[in-house]
Amino acid sequence: MDDEDDSSLTLHEVLDDKLRVRYFKGYLAAVAQAIKPAPS
Known part of the structure; x- marks a missing residue:
């Protein structure tokens, strides 16, 4: 990942x-899922 x-x-x-x-799309999707409120 250090191509620069x-x-x-x-x-x-x-x-x-x-x-x-x-990688970052997957990471941000996981963060969004983790902070999403649980269904009531």
């Missing part, structure tokens, strides 16, 4: 970080 240190990659390749985006 790889000088052989273009800026577009560094910014097109699908793995990191997928």
